[in-house]
Amino acid sequence: MVMKAFGKTTFRLFKKHLVRLITIIAIVTVSIGVVSGIGEVENRIKLAITDYYKEQNVSDFIIKSKRGAFSAEELEKISQKFSTDKLLFSFGYELDTDGEITRVCSLNLNEADINKPKLLSGRFPQSESEIAVERATDKLKSYEIGETVTLNGVSYTVCGSVLSPLYINKIEEPSFVFESRNLSYVVYSLPSAIQPVNDVYVALTDRTEFRALSKSYKNLTARVKSELETELHTENVSVLSLFENTGFYSLISYAEKVQLIGIVFVVFFLLVTMLVVYSNMSRLFDEERGQIACMKTLGYTDFAITNRYSLFVLTGTLLGGLIALPIGLGVTYIIYAAFNMQYAMPPFPGISALVYYVITLTIITISMLLLTFFTGLKIVRNKPVELLKHKAPTPGKKVIIEKIGFIWNKLSFKYKSTLRNVLLFKSRFFMTVISVIGSTVLVFAGLGLLDCAATMANATSILAIAVILIIFSALLCALVIYNLTNINISERNREIATLMVLGYRDREITGYIFREIYIMSFIGAILGIPFGYGFMQFVFNLINFGSIAEINWWTWLLAPAVTMFFAFISTLMLRRKIIKTDMNSSLKTLE
Amino acid sequence: MSFLTLKSVCKEYKTDAGVFVALNDISFELENGEFVVILGPSGAGKTTLLNLLGGMDTVTSGEILLDGNKVSALTKKQLADYRRTEIGFVFQFYNLMPNLTALENVELSTEICKNALSPAKTLEDVGLGEKFKNFPAQLSGGEQQRVSIARAIAKNPKILLCDEPTGALDYATGKLILRLLHDVCKNSGKLVTVVTHNQALRDMADKVIHIKNGQIAGIEINASPKPIEEIEW
Numbered sequence: 001m002v003m004k005a006f007g008k009t010t011f012r013l014f015k016k017h018l019v020r021l022i023t024i025i026a027i028v029t030v031s032i033g034v035v036s037g038i039g040e041v042e043n044r045i046k047l048a049i050t051d052y053y054k055e056q057n058v059s060d061f062i063i064k065s066k067r068g069a070f071s072a073e074e075l076e077k078i079s080q081k082f083s084t085d086k087l088l089f090s091f092g093y094e095l096d097t098d099g100e101i102t103r104v105c106s107l108n109l110n111e112a113d114i115n116k117p118k119l120l121s122g123r124f125p126q127s128e129s130e131i132a133v134e135r136a137t138d139k140l141k142s143y144e145i146g147e148t149v150t151l152n153g154v155s156y157t158v159c160g161s162v163l164s165p166l167y168i169n170k171i172e173e174p175s176f177v178f179e180s181r182n183l184s185y186v187v188y189s190l191p192s193a194i195q196p197v198n199d200v201y202v203a204l205t206d207r208t209e210f211r212a213l214s215k216s217y218k219n220l221t222a223r224v225k226s227e228l229e230t231e232l233h234t235e236n237v238s239v240l241s242l243f244e245n246t247g248f249y250s251l252i253s254y255a256e257k258v259q260l261i262g263i264v265f266v267v268f269f270l271l272v273t274m275l276v277v278y279s280n281m282s283r284l285f286d287e288e289r290g291q292i293a294c295m296k297t298l299g300y301t302d303f304a305i306t307n308r309y310s311l312f313v314l315t316g317t318l319l320g321g322l323i324a325l326p327i328g329l330g331v332t333y334i335i336y337a338a339f340n341m342q343y344a345m346p347p348f349p350g351i352s353a354l355v356y357y358v359i360t361l362t363i364i365t366i367s368m369l370l371l372t373f374f375t376g377l378k379i380v381r382n383k384p385v386e387l388l389k390h391k392a393p394t395p396g397k398k399v400i401i402e403k404i405g406f407i408w409n410k411l412s413f414k415y416k417s418t419l420r421n422v423l424l425f426k427s428r429f430f431m432t433v434i435s436v437i438g439s440t441v442l443v444f445a446g447l448g449l450l451d452c453a454a455t456m457a458n459a460t461s462i463l464a465i466a467v468i469l470i471i472f473s474a475l476l477c478a479l480v481i482y483n484l485t486n487i488n489i490s491e492r493n494r495e496i497a498t499l500m501v502l503g504y505r506d507r508e509i510t511g512y513i514f515r516e517i518y519i520m521s522f523i524g525a526i527l528g529i530p531f532g533y534g535f536m537q538f539v540f541n542l543i544n545f546g547s548i549a550e551i552n553w554w555t556w557l558l559a560p561a562v563t564m565f566f567a568f569i570s571t572l573m574l575r576r577k578i579i580k581t582d583m584n585s586s587l588k589t590l591e
Numbered sequence: 592m593s594f595l596t597l598k599s600v601c602k603e604y605k606t607d608a609g610v611f612v613a614l615n616d617i618s619f620e621l622e623n624g625e626f627v628v629i630l631g632p633s634g635a636g637k638t639t640l641l642n643l644l645g646g647m648d649t650v651t652s653g654e655i656l657l658d659g660n661k662v663s664a665l666t667k668k669q670l671a672d673y674r675r676t677e678i679g680f681v682f683q684f685y686n687l688m689p690n691l692t693a694l695e696n697v698e699l700s701t702e703i704c705k706n707a708l709s710p711a712k713t714l715e716d717v718g719l720g721e722k723f724k725n726f727p728a729q730l731s732g733g734e735q736q737r738v739s740i741a742r743a744i745a746k747n748p749k750i751l752l753c754d755e756p757t758g759a760l761d762y763a764t765g766k767l768i769l770r771l772l773h774d775v776c777k778n779s780g781k782l783v784t785v786v787t788h789n790q791a792l793r794d795m796a797d798k799v800i801h802i803k804n805g806q807i808a809g810i811e812i813n814a815s816p817k818p819i820e821e822i823e824w
Contacts, residue, residue: 397726413691413699420690498686501647502700502742503675505668583647584638587686 028320031269034472037331039356042259046212052346056116056165059201062240069196088114088201094177100184106191122160130159134186137170168344169247257543272438285379293387306376313372321361338464399423436524442473444532444559452546482570497586514571521567525560593620600653613639624780631802637786646670679743679751683758685735687727694723704746713745733764751783791824
């Protein structure tokens with residue numbers, strides 16, 4: 001029976017503070033959505049590339065002869081060393097035709113069970129007069145099927161277009177032969193009987209070691225490489241591992257940059273979210289003083305009472321987390337898809353453990369609960385008598401500016417009152433300014449990354465992150481300011497009603513509240529510039545991408561402008577709430 | 592015609608349970624310079640009546656005329672101007688701006704009125720000459736109520752409306768505040784209306800309006816009001 005009533009008051013708590021609940025849901029959705037979305041990208045790329053590696057049976061090494069061909073003795077040594085592993089012997093050379101380099105690989109694509117190529121159109125070569133060509137990318141060129149190509153004086157007919165796992169990169173593919181030049185074409189012809197062998201592709205049997213160029217795989221590669229070089233003599237052979245494959249290596253290192261960005265941003269999103277929820281819950285506890293006192297007199301324990309509010313926050317956080325799940329997946333998918341602009345990406349791996357989502361949700365849920373519990377306990381611990389007493393307004397005090405008489409005396413009350421409020425309520429001032437700085441820095445970081453990504457051709461995936469960061473940071477910024485304005489209005493209910501009774505007009509009253517919001521937002525937005533500078537320098541160093549110099553000058557102004565724009569929108573949206581303040585109930589009761 | 596006239600004023604509120612009649616067929620007339628007490632138990636409708644007089648709420652039917660102007664016909668915007676220039680309010684809980692000094696609180700109301708009195712002079716008149724620069728939190732309850740009275744009268748309104756002005760004060764302080772309100776009425780010739788549930792105050796009023804269940808239960812005219820000092824409760 002008791003629990004039933006307890007449940008009812010808890011339900012009504014949700015109903016009464018629906019706007020606050022929605023604010024919590026929204027801010028958690030934004031934070032978890034973006035953070036888990038970005039964080040998950042690296043994981044998905046590594047999963048996809050690991051699967052792809054196994055599926056296509058990608059070679060772990062290419063052993064290249066430096067003397068044009070391997071001797072029979074060398075081939076014997078290689079075969080013995082990798083007896084259980086898969087080997088592919090081939091002859092490869094590069095031609096410079098009118099300044100365009102063509103790499104020719106002689107191997108039988110029909111039978112290739114190492115580096116299995118994907119046939120994009122046409123068919124694999126069936127006679128020695130046919131060639132298949134690697135598909136065109138931003139840098140590689142290709143031929144039409146049926147076209148006749150002359151290589152080294154021999155004519156070939158192009159029969160198909162393929163994608164080899166060794167060329168997943170869409171940017172420059174460096175030549176092995178011509179120093180500091182890039183390939184224009186890669187073609188595949190059938191090997192002839194008299195051909196020597198100068199390239200050996202090795203696919204290790206143990207495919208589990210790979211795990212997306214992990215550390216243990218790196219160690220294994222290094223070990224095998226140094227063994228080979230000793231056994232076959234360094235002056236005769238060069239050994240290339242996947243760490244020297246532009247496609248694989250740059251894809252993984254970009255995925256790791258994305259990961260770092262995600263980790264750095266998690267701190268900011270979390271900090272701002274915490275501040276918003278803290279200020280929101282503090283205000284809620286203030287409004288609930290009477291209710292709390294009543295429950296205390298009925299004999300509910302402090303713990304039970306505080307838990308009602310913990311439940312409130314938990315519900316908001318979990319609902320937000322739930323909505324964030326598809327949003328985070330969407331974010332991951334968009335960034336993953338953006339990688340397609342630079343790499344021939346394997347299909348998006350749909351099923352995965354959602355590690356980052358679970359981590360972010362857990363961190364946010366635990367910190368939210370702790371925050372609510374301790375904020376709540378501070379209030380709930382008071383004696384009912386204390387709680388029922390009218391909470392005395394913070395006493396007015398002179399502020400430092402008042403000593404400068406020639407400025408102070410010229411100000412009208414609205415400004416005097418605003419300045420005193422801004423400077424007196426220090427904790428509110430700092431919380432507001434810090435959360436505005438936080439969201440301005442995030443917007444700035446998104447814009448800064450966008451500037452850098454835009455100047456670099458191969459940064460299309462960073463571009464996608466930049467755009468996503470801008471959108472989510474802007475949303476966060478809007479939520480922060482909306483929430484602070486909303487809290488400010490409910491805290492100042494009585495003052496608003498007093499001004500109404502004195503006959504102040506709507507615009508004068510809204511101005512009284514909003515002036516404060518604008519001043520605090522402005523301070524936060526301006527401070528966001530130096531903090532943004534420091535943060536970006538840190539981010540650029542960390543991910544080894546971009547620089548402060550690449551950030552457009554207008555970005556420095558745009559980020560604070562975005563913040564002020566949201567301050568303006570929030571005040572516009574909350575104008576009605578002020579105007580609708582009920583003078584009677586606000587003035588004639590003790591809150 | 593009287594200074595303030597109410598003709599068959601009704602006020603209804605729509606609630607979930609149906610229509611609630613807060614005031615029904617209220618008619619009376621008040622004159623300038625009168626000290627009027629509106630008396631009734633809690634829930635009788637006195638505060639609703641005061642809100643209608645003060646332009647904080649609008650009538651459902653009937654008319655309110657102040658100095659020849661039809662208050663009941665004003666729009667929301669016009670009502671703000673009406674409160675701005677014609678009405679001085681005094682509340683039970685003072686409702687001062689916490690971050691403005693006593694003087695600034697008075698100036699807050701005079702700054703938007705054309706025929707306002709000197710804020711400093713008004714504060715001196717209510718006995719707070721020494722405490723211009725104090726913030727509300729640095730004043731006692733009685734002192735805060737004095738600031739609130741000064742704020743109401745400094746704008747030089749046509750009527751002073753007081754809602755339980757001594758409700759939050761101790762007995763002695765309450766009496767001093769009533770004395771002050773009475774003095775304001777008699778010295779400046781303003782119409783002062785005090786809403787209270789304290790029966791004893793009927794003796795100090797020129798006119799007593801009894802409200803019960805949203806209706807007028809009677810109007811008393813007191814030919815020889817007693818000074819507050821002689822009233823005990």
